[in-house]
Amino acid sequence: MPRNLDLTALRAFVTVAETGGVTRAAGQLNLTQSAVSMQLKRLEESLGQPLLNRRGRGVALTPQGEQLLSYGRRMLSLNDEVWGLMRDDAFEGELRIGVPHDIVYPHVPGVLQRVAAEYPRLRVELISSFTRSLKEQFARGELDLILTTEQGVDRGGETLQTVPLMWVGAPAGSAWRQRPLRLAFETACIFRPTVQRLLDDAGIAWDMVVNSDSTRTVDAVVSADLAIHANLAGNAVPHLEIIDHGGALPELPVVAINMYTSTNGEAPLADAVAKFVREAYQPRFAAVAAQ
Incomplete structure (x- = not known):
């Protein structure tokens, strides 16, 4: 039976990987640190794979996490492109040509x-x-x-x-x-x-x-x-x-x-x-x- 990835949790993971820590990711996502940590935990449990090595305040990607990061970036980019395309209110404004x-x-x-x-x-x-x-x-x-x-x-x-x-x-x-x-x-x-x-x-x-x-x-x-x-x-x-x-x-x-x-x-x-x-x-x- 097909399973679906939680894109919200995936975005939290990608942001943590790119910013290098839960604290900075929480600020960028406008979430609490505990909320980000919960999303990461939920993503790891759903995949049955460890994605991060937590070292003090910083994090490092496991081999599985490195692989997911590449796919995650592409999935989120496509998600954002579709969202912008289907919601015309994302393209409000004026353009001068x-x-x-x-x-x-x-x-x-x-x-x-x-x-x-x-x-x-x-x-x-x-x-x-x-x-x-x-x-x-x-x-x-x-x-x-x-x-x-x-x-x-x-x-x-x-x-x-x-x-x-x-x-x-x-x-x-x-x-x-x-x-x-x-x-x-x-x-x-x-x-x-x-x-x-x-x-x-x-x-x-x-x-x-x-x-x-x-x-x-x-x-x-x-x-x-x-x-x-x-x-x-x-x-x-x-x-x-x-x-x-x-x-x-x-x-x-x-x-x-x-x-x-x-x-x-x-x-x-x-x-x-x-x-x-x-x-x-x-x-x-x-x-x-x-x-």
Whole structure:
């Protein structure tokens, strides 16, 4: 007949083993020393094995205790994960997410929908801005999780995907043939200096005809075939298309889509949402996790 371990007693044992004594464990568990000692005794009796060698005020693990400690940690971790998942009130609060406008689609709406379904008490604020601004806000602790588009990844970041940067223009447009080459970029666009440098290296004269913080302004000018722009492959707006320049323009670099997650007091919330983001960008991750 299957028997069940007492998780309360198991938690007492793991805490005693990790803190090195009943007194410290009692303080961490907010219990009396006698209550902790009773739980340890009950666990040893149920298993029929000695788990601790009591030496004065300290304790040492028996071989059986060492073996149980490894399993106990994993069991309690899984217990806590299930508890947090099933009780949405464990995920009350507010989470601030920053995403560059050009990668909001296709994945972010699905992530937000999943968060709303699984953690209805969690309030999510979405901030759309440029990578440079998002990283500054993140560094100041104003954002809990950010996605970025960069040519590399800083310490603490995780690369979700790499995507080539492509020249885009109006459908069947000819602006890319003009010299000087007319460009339209947001003032704070992180790709702007890279594009300028590549054109300079290729000996192609250029003219920045749009200096704006508005993405709509850039899109309007480019779709009117008055300038060209650069977008991540697969993220161009419907009224623009990738330019088939046949080598007349320099090849643009591959860009990393990165995720940075806060380690402040909202970390459990950020970690939960980061898992959804990771699975959206890397479906194979979700498949492996489900096995």
